[in-house]
Amino acid sequence: MSPRDGLQSVKAFIPTQEKVRLIEALISAGLPKIEVTSFVSPKWIPQLADAEHLIESLRKESGTIFQALVLNEKGFQRARRTNLVKEITFVVASTEALNRKNVNMSIADSMRQFASIAKLAKADGIRPRGLVGVAFVCPHEGRVPTSRVLELIEKFFTSGAEEVTLADSLGAAAPDHVYDLFVQAKETFPDKAFAAHFHDTQHLALANIFSAMCAGIDVFEAAVGELGGCPFTAGARGNVATERLVYMLHSMGIETGIDYDQLVKASAFAHQLVSSPSHEAQSAQAGLSLMQTQ
């Protein structure tokens, strides 16, 4: 998720060619999927205004699947026209207040948007994915009721999602909660595909991933170099670092097809990218809603 979730948190516009270098490094490391950018209005996220140009600049022959975030039909159409985005992710937050803050829409309206996008996507051979933001702990309401998360999962699947990610956007979930929620989700939707997404604010991301693995989850979102933040609240750290996750998986003897040494090099480059004084890199500040609709 570094090229999207990571670089949108950097205030400055990072030149397209440097983003390409980061993505190419991740491709070389053997990442199976990369969320390369977000098709949102440049008005809201000027950092990712080069989405089409970026994707056209990537080499085409890799086995890596390119994912992109879209938040409405206009964004989807932009992603589709590249012919290179094979999976799209659509975010709905678990509370009305947070969803409105994020995309200025009710959850019901978001789901209607998603349903129409998912239909178009499938017709074009693009895999639609849903992400439940703040699926575990809400900055305002605390622990999110399981019933509400299950309801959102169901809406995503009935609206056409082929995979649903449960995201600990704050990095505040506890390992037992993670286990319980994924067990419930898998029992309720036994034939469906799930993924997990943990921020590392409280250093619990790897414990949460291990716990999710114990519940049978085997798709995880991560960001090389732990780039990124959280659009829902200030102070959250980035997604779990891909290299830490891969180290853990390899230490358990789990094959990932990822070259750890190349990944560490990509991480070093990512850090260089966001800390370069020429990019005036700074994490986006509190209150800035990063995933606004167009």
Added chain:
Amino acid sequence: MSPRDGLQSVKAFIPTQEKVRLIEALISAGLPKIEVTSFVSPKWIPQLADAEHLIESLRKESGTIFQALVLNEKGFQRARRTNLVKEITFVVASTEALNRKNVNMSIADSMRQFASIAKLAKADGIRPRGLVGVAFVCPHEGRVPTSRVLELIEKFFTSGAEEVTLADSLGAAAPDHVYDLFVQAKETFPDKAFAAHFHDTQHLALANIFSAMCAGIDVFEAAVGELGGCPFTAGARGNVATERLVYMLHSMGIETGIDYDQLVKASAFAHQLVSSPSHEAQSAQAGLSLMQTQ
């Protein structure tokens, strides 16, 4: 473990009164047990040469149990004479080479030492604990065979240990390995007490603790501020930070009796202590055997 495992890794001698402040802060935070120092020769660890003076300077009325590391009978006698050390920990490494490097003794000789110390300790109402160092991954030999660890555990218990800690001294253990080893240990010695000790070199300590909890372990060693290193190899990070562990436990609704905010204050003080330029604080370098015998 910060006052012992942490401060022995700092090159400079930290004044006794500052160590006392750190320990008092940990007592105020409600830590149930604190390893306050190590009774080893000042020739080997001059940083902890003030062991008796330190313990005499601590307030006596707290409910916290004071532990100390001892590596031979002379050290034990020093600990005993304070009348305040209620638990002693004795380290044996899992390989002959590492045990010799650490205490210049064969494993068999170490175990004989421990047996005589344990007998004396019990006669004095002091609880003897054994710690298997490098119980998971050896820097030279890789994964430590389970059979060897079980053999060391058995020797510790037959020599009088009332609790045995399995330590991932390098911070290189994988969560599935941790689970398997503790399950085996508990099945083999069902009536015995175990503890776990994880360094955070690869950021896996909390995942490993959660995994050990799944195997039924409920005693964990940690170091406030993640102070410390590893005497067996260069580059290992300190014990998992107590505050991170407590955060995880509290997030799971597990009562610890520890005041998290006080603990965070103690952590800040610990960092101040080891990073003060006046203490010329630096982590001990590779090759320096920190837990040498007297």
